[in-house]
Structure formats: C-alpha cells, structure tokens
Amino acid sequence: MIESSLQQLSAALAAKKVSAVELATLFLDRIERLNPALNAFITTDRERTLAMARAADARRAKGPGEHCGPLLGVPLAHKDIFCTEGWRTTCGSKMLANFVSPYDAHVVSQLKTAGMVTLGKLNMDEFAMGSSNETSHFGPVKNPWDTNRVPGGSSGGSAAAVAARLAPIATGTDTGGSIRQPAALCGLTGLKPTYGVVSRYGMIAFASSLDQGGPMAKSAEDCALLLSAMAGFDERDSTSLQREAEDYSRDLARPLAGLRIGLPKEFFGPGMDDDVRAAVAAALDQYRQLGATTVEVSLPNSGLSVPAYYVIAPAEASSNLSRFDGVRYGHRAAEYGDLTEMYCKSRAEGFGAEVKRRILIGTYVLSHGYYDAYYLQAQKIRRLIATDFQEAFKVCDVIMGPTSPSVAFSFGAKSADPVQMYLADIYTIAVNLAGLPGMSIPCGFGTADMPVGLQLIGPWFGESTMLNVAHQYQQATDWHRRCPPIGD
Amino acid sequence: MSQREAQWEVVIGLETHAQLQTKSKIFSGAATAFGAEPNRQACAVDIALPGVLPVLNREAVVCAIKFGLAVGAQIAPRSMFARKNYFYPDLPKGYQISHFEIPVVQGGGLTIRVGDTEKFVHLTRAHLEEDAGKSLHEDFHGKTGIDLNRAGTPLLEIVTEPDMASSAEAVAYAKALHSLVTWIGICDGNMQEGSFRCDANVSVRRPGAPLGTRREVKNLNSFRFLQQAIDYEISWQINEIEEGRKIRQATVLFDPDTGETRAMRSKEDAHDYRYFPDPDLLPLEITPAWIAEVKSTLPELPQAMQARLQSQFGLSAYDAAMLTAQREAGDYFQQAVAIAGAESAKLVANWMQGELSARLNREERGIAASPVSAQQLAGLVRRVADGTLSSKLAKEVFDALWTGEAKDANAVIEARGLKQVSDASAIGPIIDAVLAANPKSVEEFRAGKEKAFNALVGQVMKASKGKANPQQVNDLLRQKLAG
Numbered sequence: 001m002i003e004s005s006l007q008q009l010s011a012a013l014a015a016k017k018v019s020a021v022e023l024a025t026l027f028l029d030r031i032e033r034l035n036p037a038l039n040a041f042i043t044t045d046r047e048r049t050l051a052m053a054r055a056a057d058a059r060r061a062k063g064p065g066e067h068c069g070p071l072l073g074v075p076l077a078h079k080d081i082f083c084t085e086g087w088r089t090t091c092g093s094k095m096l097a098n099f100v101s102p103y104d105a106h107v108v109s110q111l112k113t114a115g116m117v118t119l120g121k122l123n124m125d126e127f128a129m130g131s132s133n134e135t136s137h138f139g140p141v142k143n144p145w146d147t148n149r150v151p152g153g154s155s156g157g158s159a160a161a162v163a164a165r166l167a168p169i170a171t172g173t174d175t176g177g178s179i180r181q182p183a184a185l186c187g188l189t190g191l192k193p194t195y196g197v198v199s200r201y202g203m204i205a206f207a208s209s210l211d212q213g214g215p216m217a218k219s220a221e222d223c224a225l226l227l228s229a230m231a232g233f234d235e236r237d238s239t240s241l242q243r244e245a246e247d248y249s250r251d252l253a254r255p256l257a258g259l260r261i262g263l264p265k266e267f268f269g270p271g272m273d274d275d276v277r278a279a280v281a282a283a284l285d286q287y288r289q290l291g292a293t294t295v296e297v298s299l300p301n302s303g304l305s306v307p308a309y310y311v312i313a314p315a316e317a318s319s320n321l322s323r324f325d326g327v328r329y330g331h332r333a334a335e336y337g338d339l340t341e342m343y344c345k346s347r348a349e350g351f352g353a354e355v356k357r358r359i360l361i362g363t364y365v366l367s368h369g370y371y372d373a374y375y376l377q378a379q380k381i382r383r384l385i386a387t388d389f390q391e392a393f394k395v396c397d398v399i400m401g402p403t404s405p406s407v408a409f410s411f412g413a414k415s416a417d418p419v420q421m422y423l424a425d426i427y428t429i430a431v432n433l434a435g436l437p438g439m440s441i442p443c444g445f446g447t448a449d450m451p452v453g454l455q456l457i458g459p460w461f462g463e464s465t466m467l468n469v470a471h472q473y474q475q476a477t478d479w480h481r482r483c484p485p486i487g488d
Numbered sequence: 489m490s491q492r493e494a495q496w497e498v499v500i501g502l503e504t505h506a507q508l509q510t511k512s513k514i515f516s517g518a519a520t521a522f523g524a525e526p527n528r529q530a531c532a533v534d535i536a537l538p539g540v541l542p543v544l545n546r547e548a549v550v551c552a553i554k555f556g557l558a559v560g561a562q563i564a565p566r567s568m569f570a571r572k573n574y575f576y577p578d579l580p581k582g583y584q585i586s587h588f589e590i591p592v593v594q595g596g597g598l599t600i601r602v603g604d605t606e607k608f609v610h611l612t613r614a615h616l617e618e619d620a621g622k623s624l625h626e627d628f629h630g631k632t633g634i635d636l637n638r639a640g641t642p643l644l645e646i647v648t649e650p651d652m653a654s655s656a657e658a659v660a661y662a663k664a665l666h667s668l669v670t671w672i673g674i675c676d677g678n679m680q681e682g683s684f685r686c687d688a689n690v691s692v693r694r695p696g697a698p699l700g701t702r703r704e705v706k707n708l709n710s711f712r713f714l715q716q717a718i719d720y721e722i723s724w725q726i727n728e729i730e731e732g733r734k735i736r737q738a739t740v741l742f743d744p745d746t747g748e749t750r751a752m753r754s755k756e757d758a759h760d761y762r763y764f765p766d767p768d769l770l771p772l773e774i775t776p777a778w779i780a781e782v783k784s785t786l787p788e789l790p791q792a793m794q795a796r797l798q799s800q801f802g803l804s805a806y807d808a809a810m811l812t813a814q815r816e817a818g819d820y821f822q823q824a825v826a827i828a829g830a831e832s833a834k835l836v837a838n839w840m841q842g843e844l845s846a847r848l849n850r851e852e853r854g855i856a857a858s859p860v861s862a863q864q865l866a867g868l869v870r871r872v873a874d875g876t877l878s879s880k881l882a883k884e885v886f887d888a889l890w891t892g893e894a895k896d897a898n899a900v901i902e903a904r905g906l907k908q909v910s911d912a913s914a915i916g917p918i919i920d921a922v923l924a925a926n927p928k929s930v931e932e933f934r935a936g937k938e939k940a941f942n943a944l945v946g947q948v949m950k951a952s953k954g955k956a957n958p959q960q961v962n963d964l965l966r967q968k969l970a971g
Binding site: 083091096099101103105204207235315324325328329343368371 | 532535536537538539540541542543544571573575577580581582583632634760762763764767768769770
C-alpha cells in the first residue's frame with residue numbers, strides 16, 4: 001500500500017478495500033517508526049489526522065457523487081510553509097516555533113475540500129532559505145538514500161518524506177529550485193508551476209515574485225493529479241492568474257513522437273559532475289528512442305541568474321520578514337529595555353544565520369544609493385533571462401538539462417561557504433526568474449548510488465506538456481519506482 | 489506681519505492625508521468605520537499574519553480618480569504600489585504600501601482666495617496609501633497598546649508645490665481642499681477623528697534668494713493649529729537665521745498647549761525607507777473608459793457651481809464663493825431659491841450668510857443639521873419679498889422656526905399675528921398719536937435735527953408692535969411733519 005500511486009490509493013478507497021482511517025493510520029505508524037531517523041516531519045497530530053480521515057470516510061459513506069472526488073481520503077503532508085488552521089506552522093524557524101495558524105492557506109483549503117487527509121507538517125530550510133535543509137531550526141532532514149547526506153532544500157522534508165514513503169505525496173514550494181532540487185536529490189518527481197498558477201495565499205512569503213507552490217510525488221501522474229487540485233484562481237492573491245481550471249492529467253498518454261527537446265549549451269558546460277552528466281545523457285537517449293529530437297539552444301544570460309536571484313530574492317525577503325517583529329505573534333525576547341531592544345533581541349534570537357544573511361543582503365541592495373545599482377539591474381537581467389527562454393521555445397517544446405550539478409552531498413560539505421551552496425541551484429534559478437514551469441524527474445543514479453534528477457522546463461502554462469513528457473519517460477523507465485533502502 | 493517678517497519671504501507646501509470613505513480597507517475586506525473596540529476591525533491581512541496578501545480595493549481607486557478629475561490633474565494610466573519599509577509596532581507588516589515613483593494623480597491644482605486676492609495652488613501629486621494603526625501609550629502602565637483598527641484604512645496623500653506664502657494662504661488652501669474632498673464625497677472631512685490632517689513644509693528666505701532649508705510640521709488636525717504652527721515656525725526660523733544659526737532640515741511636532749513646535753527627528757536620523765515595487769500587487773491600470781465612468785458620477789464641482797450661481801442669479805463673486813464653500817450650502821441655497829423664486833436669490837444668499845450662518849456658528853452646527861430647512865427659509869424669504877414681513881419681524885419668525893415652534897413661516901405669522909401693516913389708514917392714527925405725545929421731538933425736527941426724526945420712527949414702530957411697514961412709516965411721517 002505504501003508504494004501505491006495516488007490513483008491506486010484512490011481506487012482502493014473507492015472500492016472500500018481500505019478506509020481513509022486505515023490508510024492514515026498506516027502512514028502515521030510508519031512516520032512514528034521512521035521519522036526519528038529522518039527528521040522529515042516537524043509536527044504530527046494523530047488525533048487531527050484521524051479526525052480528517054474519519055470525515056473523509058463519512059463523506060464516502062454517503063454514497064457516490066460529486067463529494068467523492070479522486071483525492072477523497074488520500075493522505076498527504078504539507079511543507080511547513082503552508083498555513084494550516086489549528087496546526088503549528090513554523091516555516092522551519094524558531095521565530096514561529098509556537099505559531100498556530102488561525103487560517104488555512106488557499107492550497108490547504110483546496111486540498112481539504114477535495115477530502116485529503118493531512119498527515120503532518122514537513123521540515124524545511126528556515127523560511128525556505130537553503131538548498132540542503134541544514135538551516136532548519138528543527139534540525140536537518142536526512143536523505144533516505146543515505147542519512148549522511150542532505151535531502152536538498154528547501155523542501156527537504158517533503159522530499160525525504162515521500163522518498164521514504166512516509167507520505168504518498170507532499171506539497172512543496174519553489175523559489176529558486178526548492179521543489180526540483182530536493183526532488184532530484186531524493187529521487188522524486190517534483191513540479192514548480194508557472195508563476196501565478198497556484199495561489200500564494202497562506203504560503204509564508206520568502207520572495208513574493210518567485211515563490212510558487214507545487215506537488216512532490218513519486219511520479220508525474222501523481223503530480224498531475226495533485227496539481228489539478230492545488231491550482232486555480234484565488235481572488236485573495238493578486239498575482240494569481242484568472243484562468244480556467246485545468247485537468248493536468250489530460251495529456252499524459254500522448255506519444256512523444258515529434259517532440260522537440262531544447263538543450264541549452266550553458267547547462268552542459270563545466271560545473272556539472274560526471275555522474276550527473278552521464279545520467280542526463282542516458283535520459284536524453286531514452287527520449288530519442290521515444291521519438292523525440294534534440295536541438296541545441298542557448299540561454300546566453302543564464303550565467304547571470306544566480307547573482308540576479310541573490311539580489312531580488314533577499315530584497316523581497318528582507319521586507320517580507322519584517323512582520324516577524326515579536327509584536328503580535330512569534331518569538332519575543334524574554335527581556336528587553338525598550339522597543340528597539342525588543343526588536344533587535346527578538347529577531348536576533350528568532351532568526352537563524354542564513355535568514356539573517358539574506359535579510360542583510362536584501363536590506364543592503366534596497367538601500368538608498370544602491371537600489372539602482374543592484375535591484376534595478378537585477379530586474380533588467382530578469383527580463384533578459386525571460387527573453388532568452390522565449391527565444392529558445394521558438395525551436396523546441398521543452399527544455400532539458402540537469403536539475404542539480406551534483407548528487408546529494410554530505411552534511412556540512414557546503415554549509416561553511418554560502419556561495420558554494422548558492423551554486424547548487426545554478427540550473428533551477430533561471431526558471432523562477434522567468435516565471436516558467438519546471439520539473440525534476442529521476443533519471444538514474446550517480447556516485448554512491450545517489451539519485452540524479454533530469455530537469456524539464458516548459459513555456460508559460462506548459463505544465464500539461466511537461467507532465468506528458470515526464471510520464472511517457474516514466475512509462476519506459478523505472479527510476480521513479482526505486483525506493484531507498486530504509487526501514488523495511 | 490511684523491516689520492522684521494516683512495523682510496522675509498515665506499515658502500509653504502502642504503501634504504494632506506485625506507481618509508477615503510470606502511466601506512472596507514484599501515487592501516483587505518475589514519470595515520473602516522471609526523470608533524470600534526480596539527482590534528475588532530482588523531482582519532488577518534491587517535494584522536499581517538504570516539502568508540496573507542493584499543488585494544487592492546477598487547473603490548479607493550475610484551476616489552483617487554474622482555479627486556484627479558476634480559483638480560484637473562492627469563490620471564496615470566499605469567501606476568505602481570511600492571513598499572515603504574520601517575519598523576514600528578503599529579505598522580504590522582513592517583512596511584507601508586504606498587504609491588511612490590508613479591502616483592495615480594499627477595498635477596492639477598486649486599484656486600484659493602485670501603481677502604480679495606485669488607491664487608492658484610499647484611498640486612504635485614496625490615497618491616494612494618494605507619494608514620498605520622495606533623499606538624496607545626496611556627492606560628497600559630509603562631507598556632504600549634496597539635490598536636490596528638485603523639491599519640489599512642485608505643488614504644489619499646495630496647501634495648502641493650511650495651506655492652503658499654503665508655499661514656493665511658495655507659489655511660485657505662486647506663479649507664478649499666477640505667471643501668473639495670467632502671464635496672465630491674471621497675472623505676468625511678472629520679478633522680477631530682483624523683480623517684483630514686495636514687503636514688506643513690515651511691521655509692523662509694530673503695526675497696530673491698534660493699529656497700531656504702525646510703522643516704516639516706507633522707499631523708496638524710485643525711485649521712487653527714495649522715495657522716498657529718506655521719506662524720510659530722516662520723518666526724522661529726527667522727529668529728534662528730537672524731541670530732546667525734542655520735536651519736537644519738527636520739520633522740517637528742506642534743504642541744497646541746504651548747503653541748510651539750519641537751523637533752521629532754533631524755535629517756541625519758531620517759529613515760532609509762528602502763522603497764521598492766510591491767511584488768504582491770500588480771501595476772494599477774486605469775483605462776480611459778474607467779475614468780469616463782467615474783466622471784459621469786461626479787457632482788457639479790464648486791467652481792463650476794460658483795460661476796453658474798453668478799450668471800444664473802446675478803450673485804457677486806463673493807456670495808457665490810461663500811455659498812459654494814461647502815456642497816451642503818450650495819445644495820441648501822439652490823433648494824431654497826427653487827421655492828422662493830430666482831428673483832429672491834440675493835435675499836436667500838443674505839439670509840444664509842447672515843442670520844442662518846450666525847446661528848449655526850453659535851450652536852456649532854453644520855448647515856446639513858440646520859433646524860431651519862431650505863424649504864422653511866424659502867417660505868420666510870417669500871414673505872419678506874412680498875412685504876408681509878419687515879426684517880425685524882422676519883427675524884422673529886426665523887427664531888420661531890429655529891426652535892421648531894411652527895412648521896413654516898406662514899404658520900408663525902398666523903399664530904403670532906405678525907403681519908406687517910402697510911395700510912395708511914391703519915398707520916396714520918398711530919403716527920398722529922405719537923406726534924401728539926412727543927411735541928419736543930417734533931420741535932427738534934423742525935429745528936433741523938434729523939436724529940429726532942429717527943426717534944419718532946422708533947416710537948411709531950414701537951406703538952405698532954413692530955408691525956408697521958417701516959418705509960410707509962417713514963413716508964407718512966415726513967408728509968405729516970411737512971404738513
């Protein structure tokens with residue numbers, strides 16, 4: 001059962017071969033047993049979970065009908081960046097260690113409405129700032145493939161939980177690669193939608209113009225199913241796009257003959273490890289066998305994406321995180337002399353080192369006299385990067401390359417050098433800057449039998465095409481079915 | 489102005505925050521009504537819970553468009569909201585959302601009048617922004633209470649060019665602006681509740697010299713304070729310079745108790761607000777069609793009404809300006825004239841500016857809350873115009889209407905028997921009796937003392953209990969004395 005796809009779970013529930021309560025219990029027990037070694041969950045609440053499961057079973061007991069959608073009774077876990085009413089929502093930070101949200105994020109309420117059962121809240125880099133999950137106040141998440149290695153970040157808890165089969169599927173968020181990179185490092189399928197497809201309401205903001213929620217799953221098929229329920233216009237998010245609801249599963253079965261795959265030469269230069277290069281090359285061969293053709297494309301400004309990102313994202317973050325001031329909720333220093341001291345101590349104690357670093361960078365680049373030189377320039381680069389992609393998509397339907405330059409690295413390997421850490425996202429960041437949809441799918445194993453991810457990038461609103469491209473590959477390969485050797 | 493101040497030129501620019509009369513806040517659905525229990529009108533967005541996002545209230549934009557049209561400004565087809573970042577306990581997000589680089593209203597201006605002089609005050613801009621909450625320092629024993637009911641209330645910040653040269657001009661501008669924003673219905677104008685508050689930028693210079701360094705007096709919430717604060721600043725700044733000190737740019741507060749200003753912060757410790765476009769909001773796009781739609785809902789504007797009152801009713805520019813100082817006054821006037829007749833327009837204007845306005849001022853009421861309605865005043869004016877009432881009797885009738893003694897002038901006249909007597913056969917005998925009783929006055933008049941005539945008129949009026957038509961009394965008395 002723990003290996004089942006969403007569709008299989010859905011069918012089993014519909015056929016009453018299993019109840020939502022039984023399914024939830026199965027996963028809760030597994031979490032209880034295996035999570036201590038992985039630290040993927042920050043919060044579980046058996047009673048709340050079972051109450052949701054019982055409600056799902058009760059809904060089904062009313063007989064078939066619209067209230068029994070495909071996700072009714074299917075369990076999932078949420079990255080702890082999504083506000084969940086009645087649950088602690090920490091964002092991986094001491095600042096919000098005791099914050100219980102009084103409301104549900106749009107995504108959470110959509111999935112609740114669909115009848116999904118929440119298993120718990122997943123660990124993450126503090127405020128989603130990190131690529132290794134080492135910045136979490138609640139300790140690092142371990143990679144289920146090798147617990148001495150990082151799971152990637154910032155959605156490391158989501159990736160580890162699904163990889164270790166502690167949850168059938170999870171939500172994640174991606175600001176510069178935070179869904180795709182941990183998906184790659186843990187052997188999962190993860191999708192970051194086009195900016196504006198998934199409402200950001202209730203998703204604690206890191207960098208507002210880049211943040212986007214998405215599914216992290218065992219397969220493209222599962223991603224499609226969850227994304228169909230997560231996406232949709234939300235009037236509470238002004239950047240949410242007013243588009244018709246989509247069935248992202250609709251194109252899964254389409255054959256790939258005639259598919260044009262763009263290979264940006266900038267993504268295949270030096271900087272990529274050989275094991276990753278080999279796995280990606282093999283995946284591309286597989287695609288050619290499936291009837292696709294490859295064409296070299298160029299993204300000449302992609303080299304500027306990391307520096308542009310590390311201006312824009314911290315700038316927005318420095319402002320977004322100002323609300324955590326200890327006045328209304330969140331951590332407040334125990335003792336302080338005056339207002340300024342209350343702010344300083346509360347924030348000094350409540351935020352970790354990486355968050356402080358980014359607040360400092362962001363504050364600096366927005367300062368009087370520096371704004372034009374940094375922020376404005378970075379915004380111009382952003383436009384150039386988006387234009388590069390538009391040019392490339394004139395000659396291809398989807399772009400492919402590595403998700404991450406290396407397989408999962410060991411704890412501490414990059415945490416002393418922020419720039420090394422930032423370069424872990426070198427292939428994913430441009431996608432966020434351009435607002436494009438991106439995916440990572442497992443495409444083999446590299447050094448030390450660690451999973452390698454293949455990145456797919458689509459044009460705006462190309463989700464269903466990407467899911468089709470990923471699904472067809474997953475019909476022909478079994479990398480996505482491999483399971484880490486943990487606990488069984 | 490003192491002799492000393494005459495050697496200086498004063499330069500004043502005003503920034504006014506007008507709270508917009510929208511039902512809900514500018515970026516959330518919470519209500520904006522004043523006076524609720526603390527924090528009862530603050531929703532998740534207003535208290536800046538993690539994860540919440542702003543959504544622009546289109547009604548606030550409509551207010552800005554109305555204002556732009558009313559002052560003849562450009563309405564920006566595309567404008568951006570920015571974040572103004574600073575920490576303060578009553579600023580929940582740690583930033584204020586405000587138009588910055590591209591304001592929604594650009595240019596335009598208002599004509600003001602000081603004495604007989606008209607002046608056009610240019611506006612630099614008007615932009616939308618959200619208000620902060622309130623910090624409450626009393627009643628918390630060394631702690632500070634935060635009330636976020638006001639947080640997110642829509643404001644239009646209206647900024648002038650430094651076009652004013654005296655506190656009188658500044659007050660005239662503020663009054664004209666106050667009248668306009670209430671006229672077009674975008675602001676309730678309640679200054680005590682902070683719905684309309686001014687910041688004054690004041691500097692002085694020798695005539696012809698470059699602009700002096702300015703100091704900004706914050707948060708003036710009455711016209712009187714505005715005047716006092718500016719006058720104090722002018723004389724303080726002149727004094728500083730004359731004593732050899734330099735003015736340093738600063739933000740100051742006015743203390744109504746002492747009538748003085750004191751520095752809040754100097755330029756050195758001014759905030760770096762780190763403005764940048766708010767990524768949570770899309771650019772605000774205003775189409776010509778939207779502007780046209782809003783335009784069709786605008787009432788006749790004060791200046792247009794002023795011009796019309798002059799040409800339609802032959803009123804003086806002064807009268808027309810007074811009657812259009814407030815929309816309610818203009819409406820009242822027109823209602824009254826519609827009943828009393830256009831030929832009585834001047835009489836209506838006189839009554840409104842005389843007895844009515846005196847009584848309203850004395851009782852601190854607005855014209856909208858006048859006990860004497862436009863219909864009632866019109867009825868009164870008709871009886872004056874047709875000679876039924878003398879002005880003295882008319883005042884008595886007015887008083888009766890004010891106290892609610894009767895529903896209209898005719899009823900008062902009827903009840904009190906106040907009809908003016910214009911009949912010679914009725915007035916003649918009264919005059920005869922008065923002449924017989926006052927031989928001394930008659931003698932004095934005949935000796936050339938005009939004053940004695942007035943005394944006799946007074947006696948006749950008294951004897952008639954004020955009902956005799958004064959003109960007729962005059963005429964008849966002269967006839968009889970000549971005879």
